[in-house]
Amino acid sequence: MTRHTLLFTLLFTPALAFAHGGEDHGDGAKPALSANVAPRAEAHTELFELVVTPTGDQLTVYLDRYASNEPVSGATVEIESGSWKAVAQAAGDGSYRAKAPQFAKPGQYPLVFTVQAGPDADLIETTLVVAEPAKPAAEVRAKGVGTMWWWVGGALAALGGVSLLLKRRTPRRSA
Structure with missing residues (x-):
């Protein structure tokens, strides 16, 4: 049981780090002006x-x-x-x-x-x-959501593969 808990923790902890996206943490390019702000x-x-x-x-x-x-x-x-x-x-x-x-x-x-x-x-x-016209917010959000689903799918596939390997290696106990 401890092995499964450790495996689960190792697989899903990195997925939690990518659970959000699209925020500006100061390292990237500055966002474009909002489309409703006139140049002046x-x-x-x-x-x-x-x-x-x-x-x-x-x-x-x-x-x-x-x-x-x-x-x-x-x-x-x-x-x-x-x-x-x-x-x-x-x-x-x-x-x-x-x-x-x-x-x-x-x-x-x-x-x-x-x-x-x-x-x-x-x-x-x-x-x-x-400024250049700003991209619609829906387009920016959609790109972030798609990336998240790739991470979730990859983590689930890895968990399934490791579970199968552990099941094969675990010796069956006879009663």
Whole structure:
């Protein structure tokens, strides 16, 4: 009986170590951004703060006063990224928009904004990061579950094989 208990423990203890999967223990690559988080860039100076988001083929810039968080209307906002340059047009909701279809693709885009609002002028730099679309959670979970069943099946097969070997080696007692 002791031999069977020891054998059972040796076979199933490693299976318990693999009973979970898919967690990030800090060694792997960083997970992709969730699909419901829009790409954005943020920056501020002593005068202004801005938030930038790509929407379709446009770049939307939300511009506020840094000290009061008051939206800045009627400003001139020029945007540069590499060789691309544009002047953002004021929208009715206190934001500014410019045609920029290149920001729809994943990548990192350095941006430089020149803001002129009345007597105040400023130069603001930031980087827009557009991440790859995240994989559906169901696909990630399904891969982990499949791996677990391989381990369980292998452990059961090994246990069955060892049981058969032990049964053959055990001498029958005569009564």
